[in-house]
Amino acid sequence: MRLAVLKERRPAETRVAATPETVKKLIGLGCSVAVETGAGLASGIPDAEYAAAGAEVAPDAAAALNGAGIVLKIRAPLGTGEGAVDELSLIPRGALLLGQLGADAKAAGTYAQLGIDAGAMELLPRITRAQSMDILSSQANLAGYRAVVEAAGAFDRGFPMLMTAAGTIPAASVFIMGAGVAGLQAIATARRLGGRVSATDVRPAAKEEIKSLGASFVGYESEESKQAQTAGGYAKQLSAEFYAEQAKVVAAHIAKQDIVVTTALVQGRQAPQLVSAEMVRAMRPGSIIVDIAADAGGNVALTRPGEMITTENGVKILGYHNWPGRIAGAASALFARNLLTFLTTFWDKEAKAPKLPAEDEIVKGVLLTRGGAVVHPNFAPAKA
Ligand code: NAD
Helix, strand or coil, X not given: CEEEECCCCCCCCCCCCCCHXXXXXXXXXXXXXXXXXXXXXXXXXCHHHHHHCCCEEECCHHHHHCCCCEEEEEECCCCXXXXXXXXXXXXXXXXXXXXXXXXXXXXHHHHHHHCCEEEEHHHCCCCHHHHHXXXXXXXXXXXXXXXXXXXXXXXXCCCCCEEECCEEECCCEEEEECCCHHHHHHHHHHHXXXXXEEEECCCHHHHHHHHHXXXXXXXXXXXXXXXXXXXXXXXXXXXXXXXXXXXXXXXXXXXXXXXXXXXXXXXXXXXXXXXXXXXXXXXXXXXXXXXXXXXXCCCECXXXXXXXXXXXXXXXXXXXXXXXXXXXXXXXXXXXXXXXXXXXXXXXXXXCXXXXXXXXXXXXXXXXXXXXEECCCCCCCCCC
């Protein structure tokens, strides 16, 4: 079975869906692997390393995709009019496509029409068996780390308390908003750097997790927040009254912070706005806000997605796109392993091809289309 790995062409995308390490293992499964030239460059992987791992380096997307039965991507392939190459039209009918496809009903319909079996890895159920395939977790973890490191780089003082002969620099106060996978890693990283760390979340379970990492919990709790978690482990959308009370509690706290890292997401919705313009105005000059949720609309009123801005009162807001892509080598390594684990879990050793049992919980969660039909419950057309 031929497996193709394409160069990512979407803006701000620096990652690649296979590494020399995973290429070797894919070949071990019985695949022949074609990697489009330049696919790994932004992640620090030259073509020669793929070739040394046994891959064919293809001169363009069309050559890589020619005859492919499996296609690995980070982001959804470009369609007609989306860029210089219409990647979608080059994917052979019947191929299995895996990546963070960010799919909606329209895209699912297109995959079905083109006969592509599309797997949207971001829809993977958050169950123990799927942990090692979980792209959202592997990427969020790195985003949380990177956010704190970039905050430290932009901050004009230090994170730890620095006691020197010339005097003492106090430790930075760091506040992490949203303590999921990214937020917990941000807490751990800020603690390792020596910051004084506090954090908030709405899910009741998060409070203990925050404390277990040595940070203090700051937040608003109510009857409503006791039910703030869905069965899948995500935060629910809460009432306007709840958000207003939460804002009151965090506003006073934010004014005293040097660094604020926001990571809050509500699945399938615009990110909740947690930091108002007024709260930013109350911060001291030189303070830093990092908004990891920028691509989902941002948690901070003043965030400009894709940019770093300095407000009139001297607060820097880092709202860059694609935080895991800012640590591309590690992000690609983990993303590639997540995809490899998915394939090895659902691999028919005799046929040397993927075998995706329709009744499997992971397959049901991920697969959008199969054999020309939309099969995912979120997107399947309603039965008459
Ligand atoms: P996420 O990226 O959807 O959201 C990030 C965080 O923002 C969450 O902790 C959420 O509660 C928080 N948030 C939402 N609204 C908020 C608000 N108004 N104020 C403050 N915080 C707010 O979440 P995630 O990182 O993907 O994790 C979601 C859950 O899934 C967690 O419970 C995590 O432990 C769990 N998880 C389980 C597995 C597994 O078992 N395989 C894998 C990964 C994550």
